[in-house]
Amino acid sequence: MPERAEWIAVDWGTSALRIWAMRGSEVLAETRGSEGMGQLAPEDYEAVLLRHAERYLAGDRVTEVLVCGMAGARTGWREAPYRAVPCTPAGEGAVKVPVRDERLKVRILPGLSQARPVDVMRGEETQIAGFLAGRPRFDGVICLPGTHTKWVQISAGEVVSFRTFMTGELFALLAGQSVLRLSVASDGHDADAFRDAVGDAISRPESLGAALFSLRAGSLLEGLDPVVARARLSGLLIGLELAGARPWWLGAEVVLIGSAAVAEPYREALAAQGLAAELVSGERMALAGLIAAREVMA
Amino acid sequence: MPERAEWIAVDWGTSALRIWAMRGSEVLAETRGSEGMGQLAPEDYEAVLLRHAERYLAGDRVTEVLVCGMAGARTGWREAPYRAVPCTPAGEGAVKVPVRDERLKVRILPGLSQARPVDVMRGEETQIAGFLAGRPRFDGVICLPGTHTKWVQISAGEVVSFRTFMTGELFALLAGQSVLRLSVASDGHDADAFRDAVGDAISRPESLGAALFSLRAGSLLEGLDPVVARARLSGLLIGLELAGARPWWLGAEVVLIGSAAVAEPYREALAAQGLAAELVSGERMALAGLIAAREVMA
Numbered sequence: 001m002p003e004r005a006e007w008i009a010v011d012w013g014t015s016a017l018r019i020w021a022m023r024g025s026e027v028l029a030e031t032r033g034s035e036g037m038g039q040l041a042p043e044d045y046e047a048v049l050l051r052h053a054e055r056y057l058a059g060d061r062v063t064e065v066l067v068c069g070m071a072g073a074r075t076g077w078r079e080a081p082y083r084a085v086p087c088t089p090a091g092e093g094a095v096k097v098p099v100r101d102e103r104l105k106v107r108i109l110p111g112l113s114q115a116r117p118v119d120v121m122r123g124e125e126t127q128i129a130g131f132l133a134g135r136p137r138f139d140g141v142i143c144l145p146g147t148h149t150k151w152v153q154i155s156a157g158e159v160v161s162f163r164t165f166m167t168g169e170l171f172a173l174l175a176g177q178s179v180l181r182l183s184v185a186s187d188g189h190d191a192d193a194f195r196d197a198v199g200d201a202i203s204r205p206e207s208l209g210a211a212l213f214s215l216r217a218g219s220l221l222e223g224l225d226p227v228v229a230r231a232r233l234s235g236l237l238i239g240l241e242l243a244g245a246r247p248w249w250l251g252a253e254v255v256l257i258g259s260a261a262v263a264e265p266y267r268e269a270l271a272a273q274g275l276a277a278e279l280v281s282g283e284r285m286a287l288a289g290l291i292a293a294r295e296v297m298a
Numbered sequence: 299m300p301e302r303a304e305w306i307a308v309d310w311g312t313s314a315l316r317i318w319a320m321r322g323s324e325v326l327a328e329t330r331g332s333e334g335m336g337q338l339a340p341e342d343y344e345a346v347l348l349r350h351a352e353r354y355l356a357g358d359r360v361t362e363v364l365v366c367g368m369a370g371a372r373t374g375w376r377e378a379p380y381r382a383v384p385c386t387p388a389g390e391g392a393v394k395v396p397v398r399d400e401r402l403k404v405r406i407l408p409g410l411s412q413a414r415p416v417d418v419m420r421g422e423e424t425q426i427a428g429f430l431a432g433r434p435r436f437d438g439v440i441c442l443p444g445t446h447t448k449w450v451q452i453s454a455g456e457v458v459s460f461r462t463f464m465t466g467e468l469f470a471l472l473a474g475q476s477v478l479r480l481s482v483a484s485d486g487h488d489a490d491a492f493r494d495a496v497g498d499a500i501s502r503p504e505s506l507g508a509a510l511f512s513l514r515a516g517s518l519l520e521g522l523d524p525v526v527a528r529a530r531l532s533g534l535l536i537g538l539e540l541a542g543a544r545p546w547w548l549g550a551e552v553v554l555i556g557s558a559a560v561a562e563p564y565r566e567a568l569a570a571q572g573l574a575a576e577l578v579s580g581e582r583m584a585l586a587g588l589i590a591a592r593e594v595m596a
Contacts, residue, residue: 118516120514164508165507165508167507178468205503206541210461210463218416244506
């Protein structure tokens with residue numbers, strides 16, 4: 001019989017959720033589900049949560065559940081309105097979610113918004129809070145690579161400003177759905193081709209559309225290796241982003257938060273520009289952020 | 299009973315085909331089909347052609363069929379290998395296609411290729427030939443907007459060089475499949491928003507990924523009008539292309555060949571940069587090119 005949790009931490013994203021059964025800051029058990037926000041209606045969430053976490057609930061008291069991520073979107077479980085930057089990354093503005101099961105008390109952490117340039121994040125603020133919990137004096141830039149990569153300026157424990165680039169989603173669309181799918185391998189990497197493409201995109205960002213089609217033409221005319229094509233596609237898109245994000249990383253201390261698979265190419269691309277970025281696990285930071293937010297809220 | 303054709307012209311693209319029953323350069327009848335290269339196996343083409351065009355065939359003699367477009371791709375009816383530029387746009391290198399029906403003699407026109415930078419076109423060369431048939435002394439740049447927009451340098455009746463930008467396909471993917479589909483209308487236009495976005499992308503092409511996500515954030519935070527978002531998306535992508543294609547159009551005589559729906563935004567974007575481009579129908583040019591190619595081949 002599993003141990004009962006003091007509280008439950010949940011990172012509920014667009015395509016998956018992670019659940020930790022907690023006692024204070026100690027993890028008693030961990031589980032995952034594939035029921036992301038993208039496939040759920042508001043009335044589905046409580047049942048999904050119970051399916052994965054009921055075994056951690058005590059029968060004789062209320063167990064607190066703290067959720068971050070897309071479950072707080074307008075189209076999620078219940079909207080947790082954005083907090084405007086500059087502000088601390090997490091702990092304020094949690095929204096209580098009405099539930100039927102009396103053993104549950106559920107709150108969702110809000111995302112962050114920015115007026116100029118207009119931007120939003122949801123979920124990443126909790127990873128940032130987790131990072132700052134361990135490094136409260138950090139003053140610099142955090143980059144969270146992903147479907148929608150975030151560049152975040154941190155100072156005095158606050159998110160000062162941020163900017164989102166659609167790089168990950170562009171890669172997925174081009175590699176999976178465009179004519180390039182016929183020329184690009186579904187995995188594999190070539191460090192030289194990647195680095196060259198990063199450099200090409202940084203020096204000629206305006207040529208993206210032509211550089212992309214060259215992958216197809218190279219494959220038709222010259223038998224371009226699909227693994228090289230994949231590395232070039234990734235390099236062109238990350239290079240374009242680095243060109244646009246240059247004010248963020250140039251001369252800054254940069255920390256990359258994310259899974260190794262997604263963050264490592266960014267580390268590689270920044271290294272080629274002479275910048276040594278630190279790489280930190282996003283999953284660990286999400287949990288650390290939920291723990292930190294709970295402490296702030298207590 | 300329909301009139302018998304002297305010959306048949308076919309523009310066979312990825313997603314559709316157009317067929318003209320011809321006598322010399324006179325159109326006797328015209329028909330269309332939705333059986334594009336993308337959905338056909340090599341053995342399907344003859345039956346599709348007969349389904350649409352059998353009524354134009356005489357029973358007692360062979361009718362010549364001249365095809366341009368993606369039917370000549372490696373994955374089409376029969377490969378018509380690319381001709382390398384610089385060269386005249388059409389009339390050389392047609393490939394004879396074996397057929398079962400003795401009333402048919404089918405040939406497919408090849409596309410064009412370029413070694414540096416590596417590039418290909420298939421179908422556009424025939425539209426270019428059609429344009430040059432009516433304007434043999436044209437010296438300048440032809441832009442053929444579409445899924446894969448082509449910029450083509452013409453001199454002394456030859457295609458000197460060209461470059462392809464994946465702009466149309468990027469627009470379709472982002473508007474239809476990305477997170478932006480939630481923020482972008484499926485039609486409508488806003489000339490001011492379009493022009494501003496063209497200018498933004500030309501001056502900061504490296505910010506594309508961030509400018510794209512701003513459409514989503516603007517929609518979430520400020521209720522950005524979906525028609526404005528669509529115009530901005532189109533403007534950002536065409537602006538990025540114009541930044542990359544600047545060496546092609548700057549100070550040049552530019553002719554746009556395409557349907558009004560696709561070419562008009564390019565005309566608008568170029569006009570905002572102070573360049574008056576001429577707009578010519580792509581469909582008319584494809585037919586004119588098939589007629590011109592047949593005359594060269596005779």
